[in-house]
Structures are given as C-alpha cells and as structure tokens.
Amino acid sequence: MNKPAPSLSARIAWIIAQTPITDIHTHLYPPTFGPLLLRGIDELLTYHYLVAEMFRWRTDLDYAAFFALPRAAQADIVWHTLFLDHAPVSESARGVLTTLHACGLNVAARDLAAYRRFFAGLSASEHVDLAMRLAKVKTVVLTNDPFDDAERACWDKGAAVDARFHTALRIDLLFADWPAAVHKLRAMGFRVTRAWTPATARALHRFLDHWITRMQPLYLMASLPPAFRAPSRALPARILDEVVLPAARAHQLPFAMMIGCNRQVNPDLRLAGDGIAPVDMATIEHVVAKHRAVNFMVTLLTHESQQALCILARKFRNLLPFGCWWFLNSPLYIEELTRMRLEWLGASMIPQHSDARVLDQIIYKWAHTKTILARVLADKYGAIEQTGWRLGDDELRREIAGLLGGTFWRFLGRADA
Ligand code: RAT
Numbered sequence: 094m095n096k097p098a099p100s101l102s103a104r105i106a107w108i109i110a111q112t113p114i115t116d117i118h119t120h121l122y123p124p125t126f127g128p129l130l131l132r133g134i135d136e137l138l139t140y141h142y143l144v145a146e147m148f149r150w151r152t153d154l155d156y157a158a159f160f161a162l163p164r165a166a167q168a169d170i171v172w173h174t175l176f177l178d179h180a181p182v183s184e185s186a187r188g189v190l191t192t193l194h195a196c197g198l199n200v201a202a203r204d205l206a207a208y209r210r211f212f213a214g215l216s217a218s219e220h221v222d223l224a225m226r227l228a229k230v231k232t233v234v235l236t237n238d239p240f241d242d243a244e245r246a247c248w249d250k251g252a253a254v255d256a257r258f259h260t261a262l263r264i265d266l267l268f269a270d271w272p273a274a275v276h277k278l279r280a281m282g283f284r285v286t287r288a289w290t291p292a293t294a295r296a297l298h299r300f301l302d303h304w305i306t307r308m309q310p311l312y313l314m315a316s317l318p319p320a321f322r323a324p325s326r327a328l329p330a331r332i333l334d335e336v337v338l339p340a341a342r343a344h345q346l347p348f349a350m351m352i353g354c355n356r357q358v359n360p361d362l363r364l365a366g367d368g369i370a371p372v373d374m375a376t377i378e379h380v381v382a383k384h385r386a387v388n389f390m391v392t393l394l395t396h397e398s399q400q401a402l403c404i405l406a407r408k409f410r411n412l413l414p415f416g417c418w419w420f421l422n423s424p425l426y427i428e429e430l431t432r433m434r435l436e437w438l439g440a441s442m443i444p445q446h447s448d449a450r451v452l453d454q455i456i457y458k459w460a461h462t463k464t465i466l467a468r469v470l471a472d473k474y475g476a477i478e479q480t481g482w483r484l485g486d487d488e489l490r491r492e493i494a495g496l497l498g499g500t501f502w503r504f505l506g507r508a509d510a
C-alpha cells in the first residue's frame with residue numbers, strides 16, 4: 094500500500110524546520126569580542142525583559158542594590174521570583190524553559206545548579222556552534238555601535254568577525270543626544286561642532302565612511318527618538334537628510350529605522366527602563382518618499398502602527414517592514430503581524446528577527462516564531478489550495494527561504510550568505 098502523501102501543514106512544518114535562517118537583527122557578538130558575547134543561564138535569567146518582570150513582584154527590592162549584586166546572585170533572585178514563586182508563563186520566562194529543553198536539560202528538575210554546570214562546560218566557540226545549530230540559524234546580524242566604548246575598544250584592537258556573523262552600523266546617539274555625540278566624535282578625532290556647519294556635516298560624513306570601511310556593515314541603523322520629525326529644520330532631521338542618507342546611498346546600504354521606543358521611562362531599571370511612544374507615520378512616509386534611491390528597513394514598536402506600515406510598504410518598494418520588535422515579540426502579536434503582512438504584502442517582508450542579547454535566546458525566539466509561522470502558512474496556503482491551486486515543495490521552499498532571510502538578501506542586492 095502507498096503511504097498517504099504528507100499533509101500541507103506537515104510539509105510546511107518540515108520545510109520551516111529545515112530552512113537555515115538569517116537573523117537580521119540581534120545584539121550578539123562574535124567570540125573574538127570576549128565578554129561582550131553574553132551566553133549561558135545567568136545571562137538568560139538576567140535578560141532585561143525578565144528583570145522588569147521580577148521587580149513587579151519584588152517591591153521590597155531596591156533597584157540599585159539589585160544591580161550591584163554579582164550576576165549569579167541577580168540570576169538567583171529572578172529564578173526564585175519568576176520560576177519558583179510564580180509560574181513562568183510570560184513570553185520571556187517561557188523562553189528560558191524552551192531554551193533549556195532544547196539543550197537537552199531536564200526542565201522538570203528545576204535544577205539551576207545543573208543548568209549552570211552545563212553552560213560552564215562550553216567554550217564560547219562551542220556555545221555559538223550549539224546555539225546556531227539548535228536554532229538552525231546560519232547567519233547572525235549584529236548591532237555595532239562605534240559610540241559604545243567597550244565595543245569600539247574591540248574594533249580598535251582588530252577583533253575579527255567570522256563568517257557566521259555580519260555587522261550593522263548603529264548610530265542612535267547622533268539623533269538622541271547630539272551634544273554627547275559631538276563629545277565622542279571629537280574624542281575619536283572627527284572635528285565636529287555643536288553648531289551645524291558644512292564642516293561639521295563633512296566631518297560626520299567622514300566618520301560614517303570610516304566605520305563603514307572598518308565594519309563592512311550590511312546596513313546602517315538607528316532607533317529614532319519619539320520627537321523625531323521630518324521634514325523639519327531640527328538638527329536630527331538635518332543629520333538624517335544631509336549626511337546619513339547620502340552616506341547610505343553612496344555606500345549602497347539600506348538604512349534601518351526602529352521607531353516607537355521611549356528611552357528611560359524609568360531610569361532606575363537601566364536597560365529594562367525603556368517604554369513605548371506613538372509613531373509618526375507621516376515622518377516615515379516623508380523620508381521614504383523623498384529618498385527613493387535609498388532602501389529602508391523599518392520596524393515599529395507600537396501595535397497600532399502596524400497596518401499603516403504595511404500600507405506604506407505597498408506604496409514604496411524601497412521600504413521593507415521587518416520583525417516583531419521587542420514588546421511585539423510575543424505569540425499574540427507575532428501571529429497577528431505575520432498574518433497581516435502576508436495578507437497585504439505576500440512574502441515581500443521579513444516576519445521576524447530575534448533581537449537576541451544572549452546567545453541562547455536565538456533558540457527560543459526562533460522556536461516560538463517557527464511554530465506560529467507554520468500555523469499561519471498552513472492556513473494561508475491551505476486557503477489557496479481550496480481553489481484547486483497546488484503548491485509544490487520547491488515553491489514552499491522558495492517562499493519559506495525568502496521569509497527566513499532570502500528576501501532580506503535580495504533587498505540588500507546581495508547573494509544570500
Ligand atoms: O529588545 C531589546 O533588547 C531592546 O533593549 C533594544 O535593544 C532594541 O531591540 C533596540 O535595538 O533598540
């Protein structure tokens with residue numbers, strides 16, 4: 094007897110599981126960057142998403158006192174508060190369990206000491222291999238900020254970036270705090286002034302040229318502050334219009350705009366202290382319409398801006414919506430955004446990036462997304478097949494490879510790495 098043909102949903106799930114991923118935005122580093130590469134259980138537990146959740150229960154705990162503790166002691170507090178005293182049901186808490194399970198550890202045992210022993214036994218390079226293999230991620234795009242002193246020191250020492258990693262040049266400070274940027278630029282030898290002059294614009298252009306040459310980034314990127322508006326004569330808009338986008342164009346690199354983050358709503362929480370702010374769609378529309386020769390990747394932090402982003406992408410082919418960013422990276426939103434984007438853009442978008450800060454997070458972030466993607470695609474392709482249209486395995490592979498990275502490489506105008 095012939096075996097029955099696998100169902101459409103089984104074929105989709107199988108192909109998703111087999112397809113190597115390009116993770117287009119993370120906060121990871123190669124092993125050559127030493128301690129900047131965060132990995133292991135204590136880092137997973139002290140992820141800032143979990144620290145924020147822990148403080149909701151531990152109202153007795155002083156913020157500064159917590160952050161003054163060694164990393165393992167911080168991790169103990171998060172473990173006890175979010176995993177033992179309460180059920181680890183939030184997306185970030187569940188993610189830790191998904192990760193441990195995927196690493197073959199006994200989650201039922203609740204044995205933090207055993208988890209620590211497991212991760213302590215891995216060298217950085219073995220750890221990268223394991224995480225990338227388990228997540229089926231073939232390429233990780235980093236976030237490389239020359240204004241970050243610790244990171245710049247690694248570049249200055251000549252730290253190499255191996256072929257599994259690609260860089261992205263991050264320049265938030267130019268838009269968020271120009272006086273602070275001037276201070277740092279001058280310390281790096283670029284003769285800028287607080288006043289916006291042609292000489293300052295030229296020096297800033299040289300700064301970008303220098304770091305583009307040094308880092309070889311796949312794209313430039315910034316998280317733009319909520320007050321950013323274009324068109325405008327305000328300095329942040331002029332920096333974008335007169336220097337950053339011309340540099341992106343000259344180097345044929347996309348510019349990634351991440352919008353909707355309200356930084357340091359509660360500074361006591363440090364990295365966990367950022368919130369959200371409304372997104373001005375008219376600004377994005379103006380920028381992408383004016384600079385047609387530049388490609389833009391855009392991810393937005395607010396739920397209510399997502400439909401407008403899809404519609405804008407239909408109008409401007411130099412705009413690629415990407416990812417379910419940060420507070421949208423939970424199953425509810427991943428499912429909704431992926432459906433919405435497929436319904437309005439087909440597969441001409443990038444449904445997800447991991448935003449991993451800790452190496453092991455690529456395992457759970459991708460596992461959770463893949464489950465949802467499989468469900469959504471089975472539904473959408475199933476609806477097509479109800480008409481009698483059939484999708485062959487090659488076509489499914491083509492579509493899924495695009496969603497998991499191919500569309501990004503195409504947008505860059507480069508061969509898939
Ligand atoms: O998701 C995060 O970890 C945030 O803290 C941010 O880093 C955000 O992803 C960003 O890139 O600004």
Ligand code: ZN
Binds near residue numbers: 118119120448
């Ligand atoms: Zn990020």
